[in-house]
Amino acid sequence: MEQNRYFLAIDIGASSGRHILGYIKNQKLQLEEIYRFKNGVYNQNNQLCWDLKSLFNEILNGLKKCKEINKIPSTLAIDTWGVDFVLLDKEDKILGETVSYRDSRTNGIPEEIFKTVSKENIYQRTGIQNLVFNTINQLYSIKKNSNILDKASTFLMIPDYFNFLLTGKKVNEYTNASTTQLLNLESSNWDFELLDKLNIPKNIFQPIVPAGTSLGFLKKEIIEEIGFDLEVITAPSHDTASAVLAVPCSKDNFLYLSSGTWSLLGTESKKYNSTLESLKSNFTNEGGYNKTYRYLKNIMGLWIMQNVKKELNDKYSFPELSQMANDFCGEKYIINVNDNEFLAPTSMIEAIKEYCNKKFNHIPNSIEEIVAIIYNSLALSYANTIKEIEKLTSQKFNTLYIIGGGCQDNYLNYLTAKKSGIEVFAGPIEATAIGNLGSQLLNKKYFSSVKEFRSFVLNSFDIKKYK
Incomplete structure (x- = not known):
């Protein structure tokens, strides 16, 4: 490579x-x-929303920075979180607000959907874990409470929308589309029969394209604004799909844990598992690079710790909180980190105290105890999930690769290795960006296969080992 x-x-x-x-x-x-730029939800008309106009301006500001420092990229790709989307009218203007998955508008919606299509049938069709904020529930909520869907002409996931603003091309990238719970496992296309059953208009959905697809070059007005042209390629645009592409392992049989706000623990497979047993265990079959499946479970992850840190006015760093957990010598109660009480509480600390009081008739009385509870609960959740994966896939795993920002937490890595009984490798930290870059490099034929790219990642970054 040059x-x-x-x-x-x-x-x-x-x-x-x-x-x-x-x-x-x-x-x-x-x-x-x-x-680097900030993002976050804001309250608009009593809904938690994203500011996409501001985010796109920041995308352009970063491109201008490339020009300023005279490091002009030949390609770019964008990844974001999953499930959220925009609806455009005939003039390509956003209809309504871009509501975040953390908003409460979908409360009770899954139960309404199941009256029309059973939970089991939806899972066998889509293979996606039933989560209250899935796109299927968001769209159904919109249909129930407004006439916006009647006015909609285009459905785009968040990264699809940014790609459209850059290139004028309307497509739905496969990995992010798979998070909607509206993609058919068999066809890897929109499940139009399911959409019909739910009375969601089919014409708004765009063609599905795989990660690594070229969308061509920038629109004229974008070139004029930033001062150069480049090619836009679809990343595995669900950030976890990009992160998994960067797992530093050339073997086929491995576990990964994408550790950040969410913890996503699973394995990569060429086959999906939409059995009722898999449904009961709440596993999901999200799309991966090269039409693979990311068979995984969503775990609340470091969101809980992030909120505790924020409530303490960032008085302690993450390493300091980690050390507090390590030093705590009392009994360590275990909370269910996936309980909905921890999804968006007014106070995470109070939510943990209330949970422990109800469950154990015990109220944690120090920050040291609270963080010890969080760490031990996360590690045990990881260990239990590994056992579930082994049972559901009839495979035995010897290694777990922790990738993403959470891989820097030495104590959590140690606890995970201890409770799971398998070797843990931590790194790279920037897995999502690396996988995003990997899809561009693979598009340009710098690597002949995913295995070759992953071996390159292993040789490029420091990977820590825990037993």
């Missing part, structure tokens, strides 16, 4: 976004973060 050819990963999460340039130097993938 030196100093730049590729740009735009990785937007629930709290921040970054522009990360990737290039090859000394036979290793090098990363350079050149721009």
